[in-house]
Amino acid sequence: DAKTTQPPSMDCAEGRAANLPCNHSTISGNEYVYWYRQIHSQGPQYIIHGLKNNETNEMASLIITEDRKSSTLILPHATLRDTAVYYCIVTFGNEKLTFGTGTRLTIIP
Amino acid sequence: DAMVIQNPRYQVTQFGKPVTLSCSQTLNHNVMYWYQQKSSQAPKLLFHYYDKDFNNEADTPDNFQSRRPNTSFCFLDIRSPGLGDAAMYLCATSRSGWERSQPQHFGDGTRLSIL
Numbered sequence: 001d002a003k004t005t006q007p008p009s010m011d012c013a014e015g016r017a018a019n020l021p022c023n024h025s026t027i028s029g030n031e032y033v034y035w036y037r038q039i040h041s042q043g044p045q046y047i048i049h050g051l052k053n054n055e056t057n058e059m060a061s062l063i064i065t066e067d068r069k070s071s072t073l074i075l076p077h078a079t080l081r082d083t084a085v086y087y088c089i090v091t092f093g094n095e096k097l098t099f100g101t102g103t104r105l106t107i108i109p
Numbered sequence: 110d111a112m113v114i115q116n117p118r119y120q121v122t123q124f125g126k127p128v129t130l131s132c133s134q135t136l137n138h139n140v141m142y143w144y145q146q147k148s149s150q151a152p153k154l155l156f157h158y159y160d161k162d163f164n165n166e167a168d169t170p171d172n173f174q175s176r177r178p179n180t181s182f183c184f185l186d187i188r189s190p191g192l193g194d195a196a197m198y199l200c201a202t203s204r205s206g207w208e209r210s211q212p213q214h215f216g217d218g219t220r221l222s223i224l
Contacts, residue, residue, distance in 0.1 A: 032210045043113075043199050043215030044152065051210075087151065093210050099151035 018075040022088030037084040113216035132200030144199040
Protein backbone atom coordinates (compact mmCIF):
# COMPACT_ATOMS: atom_id res chain seq x y z
CA ASP A 1 0.00 0.00 0.00
CA ALA A 2 1.18 3.50 -0.77
CA LYS A 3 2.38 5.68 2.10
CA THR A 4 0.63 8.85 3.18
CA THR A 5 1.87 12.08 4.71
CA GLN A 6 -0.32 14.19 6.99
CA PRO A 7 0.39 17.20 9.19
CA PRO A 8 0.71 16.05 12.82
CA SER A 9 -1.78 18.55 14.17
CA MET A 10 -4.28 21.22 13.15
CA ASP A 11 -6.69 23.58 14.89
CA CYS A 12 -10.03 24.74 13.56
CA ALA A 13 -12.60 27.14 15.00
CA GLU A 14 -15.97 25.69 15.86
CA GLY A 15 -18.49 26.24 13.08
CA ARG A 16 -15.84 26.71 10.40
CA ALA A 17 -14.87 24.21 7.74
CA ALA A 18 -11.97 21.93 8.67
CA ASN A 19 -9.75 21.02 5.71
CA LEU A 20 -7.38 18.14 6.36
CA PRO A 21 -4.72 17.49 3.70
CA CYS A 22 -3.07 14.21 2.80
CA ASN A 23 -0.25 13.49 0.37
CA HIS A 24 -0.05 10.09 -1.31
CA SER A 25 2.32 10.69 -4.22
CA THR A 26 3.04 6.97 -4.81
CA ILE A 27 -0.59 5.91 -5.06
CA SER A 28 -1.28 3.37 -7.79
CA GLY A 29 -4.21 3.33 -10.18
CA ASN A 30 -6.44 0.93 -8.30
CA GLU A 31 -5.74 2.11 -4.76
CA TYR A 32 -8.48 3.83 -2.80
CA VAL A 33 -8.12 6.78 -0.43
CA TYR A 34 -9.83 6.11 2.90
CA TRP A 35 -10.36 8.44 5.85
CA TYR A 36 -11.00 7.26 9.39
CA ARG A 37 -11.01 9.17 12.65
CA GLN A 38 -10.45 8.07 16.20
CA ILE A 39 -11.96 9.93 19.10
CA HIS A 40 -10.21 9.40 22.41
CA SER A 41 -10.85 5.94 23.94
CA GLN A 42 -12.99 4.80 21.01
CA GLY A 43 -12.37 2.61 18.00
CA PRO A 44 -11.61 4.18 14.62
CA GLN A 45 -14.68 5.43 12.78
CA TYR A 46 -15.01 5.25 9.01
CA ILE A 47 -15.65 8.64 7.41
CA ILE A 48 -15.42 8.38 3.64
CA HIS A 49 -13.45 6.84 0.80
CA GLY A 50 -12.90 7.39 -2.92
CA LEU A 51 -10.97 6.21 -5.94
CA LYS A 52 -10.84 9.07 -8.45
CA ASN A 53 -13.92 11.21 -8.13
CA ASN A 54 -14.77 13.58 -5.33
CA GLU A 55 -17.14 12.08 -2.79
CA THR A 56 -19.60 13.51 -0.28
CA ASN A 57 -21.64 11.91 2.46
CA GLU A 58 -23.43 13.08 5.58
CA MET A 59 -20.18 13.43 7.49
CA ALA A 60 -17.69 14.96 5.09
CA SER A 61 -16.46 15.62 1.57
CA LEU A 62 -13.38 14.10 -0.03
CA ILE A 63 -11.57 16.03 -2.72
CA ILE A 64 -9.00 14.03 -4.72
CA THR A 65 -6.68 15.89 -7.09
CA GLU A 66 -6.74 14.94 -10.73
CA ASP A 67 -3.32 13.28 -10.55
CA ARG A 68 -4.51 11.49 -7.35
CA LYS A 69 -1.32 12.37 -5.52
CA SER A 70 -3.10 14.24 -2.77
CA SER A 71 -6.51 14.63 -1.22
CA THR A 72 -8.37 16.82 1.25
CA LEU A 73 -10.99 15.80 3.76
CA ILE A 74 -13.48 18.58 4.45
CA LEU A 75 -15.68 18.72 7.54
CA PRO A 76 -18.05 21.51 6.50
CA HIS A 77 -19.13 22.82 9.91
CA ALA A 78 -16.79 21.57 12.61
CA THR A 79 -18.14 20.94 16.10
CA LEU A 80 -16.33 20.16 19.33
CA ARG A 81 -17.21 16.49 18.82
CA ASP A 82 -15.05 16.45 15.70
CA THR A 83 -11.92 16.71 17.85
CA ALA A 84 -10.07 13.48 17.02
CA VAL A 85 -7.09 11.95 15.25
CA TYR A 86 -7.81 11.70 11.52
CA TYR A 87 -6.13 8.98 9.48
CA CYS A 88 -5.71 9.06 5.72
CA ILE A 89 -5.06 5.54 4.40
CA VAL A 90 -4.36 4.34 0.88
CA THR A 91 -5.26 0.75 0.19
CA PHE A 92 -6.10 -1.60 -2.68
CA GLY A 93 -9.16 -2.80 -0.90
CA ASN A 94 -10.41 -3.36 2.57
CA GLU A 95 -8.36 -6.38 3.55
CA LYS A 96 -5.59 -4.44 5.20
CA LEU A 97 -5.42 -0.97 6.68
CA THR A 98 -1.99 0.40 7.43
CA PHE A 99 -2.46 3.36 9.76
CA GLY A 100 0.04 6.20 9.70
CA THR A 101 0.48 8.78 12.43
CA GLY A 102 -2.58 10.81 11.38
CA THR A 103 -3.53 14.43 12.08
CA ARG A 104 -4.70 15.44 15.52
CA LEU A 105 -7.53 17.91 14.85
CA THR A 106 -8.57 20.16 17.70
CA ILE A 107 -11.77 22.18 17.37
CA ILE A 108 -11.51 25.46 19.25
CA PRO A 109 -14.69 26.88 20.85
CA ASP B 110 -27.26 -0.19 17.76
CA ALA B 111 -23.70 -1.38 18.34
CA MET B 112 -22.66 -3.49 15.37
CA VAL B 113 -19.20 -4.62 16.45
CA ILE B 114 -19.19 -5.44 20.13
CA GLN B 115 -16.11 -6.06 22.18
CA ASN B 116 -16.22 -7.45 25.68
CA PRO B 117 -15.03 -6.54 28.14
CA ARG B 118 -14.05 -2.89 27.60
CA TYR B 119 -11.34 -3.23 30.23
CA GLN B 120 -9.44 -6.40 31.08
CA VAL B 121 -6.75 -6.88 33.68
CA THR B 122 -4.61 -10.01 33.75
CA GLN B 123 -1.45 -11.16 35.44
CA PHE B 124 1.90 -11.50 33.76
CA GLY B 125 1.97 -14.89 32.04
CA LYS B 126 -1.68 -15.72 32.67
CA PRO B 127 -3.61 -16.56 29.48
CA VAL B 128 -6.34 -14.15 28.50
CA THR B 129 -9.07 -14.18 25.87
CA LEU B 130 -10.73 -11.14 24.34
CA SER B 131 -13.97 -11.48 22.45
CA CYS B 132 -15.64 -9.75 19.54
CA SER B 133 -19.08 -10.22 18.05
CA GLN B 134 -20.77 -8.59 15.09
CA THR B 135 -24.33 -8.16 13.87
CA LEU B 136 -23.35 -7.07 10.35
CA ASN B 137 -22.91 -10.58 8.89
CA HIS B 138 -19.58 -9.48 7.44
CA ASN B 139 -17.29 -12.21 6.16
CA VAL B 140 -14.00 -10.60 7.19
CA MET B 141 -12.93 -9.97 10.80
CA TYR B 142 -9.73 -8.30 11.97
CA TRP B 143 -7.76 -7.84 15.15
CA TYR B 144 -5.61 -4.76 15.65
CA GLN B 145 -3.28 -3.83 18.50
CA GLN B 146 -2.97 -0.17 19.50
CA LYS B 147 -0.36 0.78 22.05
CA SER B 148 -0.46 4.06 23.89
CA SER B 149 0.00 7.09 21.60
CA GLN B 150 0.47 4.86 18.55
CA ALA B 151 -1.67 4.02 15.55
CA PRO B 152 -3.52 0.68 15.31
CA LYS B 153 -1.48 -2.20 13.91
CA LEU B 154 -3.02 -5.23 12.24
CA LEU B 155 -2.30 -8.55 13.98
CA PHE B 156 -4.31 -10.93 11.78
CA HIS B 157 -7.61 -11.33 10.02
CA TYR B 158 -10.09 -13.98 8.98
CA TYR B 159 -11.43 -14.03 5.45
CA ASP B 160 -14.43 -16.27 6.04
CA LYS B 161 -12.76 -19.23 7.79
CA ASP B 162 -9.33 -18.58 6.34
CA PHE B 163 -6.86 -17.26 8.90
CA ASN B 164 -4.29 -14.68 7.71
CA ASN B 165 -1.47 -13.84 10.08
CA GLU B 166 0.71 -10.77 9.71
CA ALA B 167 4.39 -11.66 9.39
CA ASP B 168 5.44 -9.77 12.51
CA THR B 169 2.64 -10.89 14.81
CA PRO B 170 4.19 -12.75 17.78
CA ASP B 171 3.37 -16.45 18.23
CA ASN B 172 1.98 -15.54 21.63
CA PHE B 173 -1.12 -14.22 19.85
CA GLN B 174 -3.69 -16.65 18.50
CA SER B 175 -7.20 -16.28 17.18
CA ARG B 176 -10.33 -18.36 16.77
CA ARG B 177 -13.44 -17.77 14.72
CA PRO B 178 -16.05 -20.40 15.56
CA ASN B 179 -18.73 -18.84 13.35
CA THR B 180 -19.43 -15.75 11.26
CA SER B 181 -20.50 -13.62 14.21
CA PHE B 182 -17.75 -14.28 16.75
CA CYS B 183 -14.00 -13.95 16.85
CA PHE B 184 -11.61 -14.38 19.77
CA LEU B 185 -8.11 -13.15 20.48
CA ASP B 186 -6.07 -15.41 22.76
CA ILE B 187 -2.84 -14.22 24.35
CA ARG B 188 -1.12 -17.31 25.68
CA SER B 189 1.43 -15.75 28.02
CA PRO B 190 0.92 -12.00 28.27
CA GLY B 191 3.99 -9.89 28.88
CA LEU B 192 4.15 -6.29 30.05
CA GLY B 193 4.68 -5.22 26.44
CA ASP B 194 1.28 -6.62 25.47
CA ALA B 195 -0.58 -3.97 27.44
CA ALA B 196 -2.57 -2.15 24.78
CA MET B 197 -5.99 -1.47 23.30
CA TYR B 198 -7.15 -4.38 21.16
CA LEU B 199 -9.53 -3.46 18.37
CA CYS B 200 -11.80 -5.76 16.43
CA ALA B 201 -13.09 -4.76 13.00
CA THR B 202 -15.27 -6.29 10.30
CA SER B 203 -15.84 -5.74 6.62
CA ARG B 204 -17.72 -7.20 3.72
CA SER B 205 -15.33 -8.30 1.06
CA GLY B 206 -16.20 -9.24 -2.45
CA TRP B 207 -16.03 -8.13 -6.01
CA GLU B 208 -18.03 -4.97 -5.53
CA ARG B 209 -16.60 -1.52 -4.81
CA SER B 210 -14.16 -1.41 -1.92
CA GLN B 211 -15.95 -1.57 1.43
CA PRO B 212 -14.92 0.10 4.70
CA GLN B 213 -14.02 -1.61 7.93
CA HIS B 214 -16.26 -1.17 10.96
CA PHE B 215 -14.53 -1.07 14.34
CA GLY B 216 -15.59 -1.90 17.84
CA ASP B 217 -14.62 0.34 20.74
CA GLY B 218 -11.84 -1.97 21.81
CA THR B 219 -10.73 -3.80 24.92
CA ARG B 220 -8.04 -2.09 26.95
CA LEU B 221 -5.76 -4.78 28.37
CA SER B 222 -3.61 -4.15 31.43
CA ILE B 223 -0.93 -6.55 32.67
CA LEU B 224 -0.04 -6.71 36.35
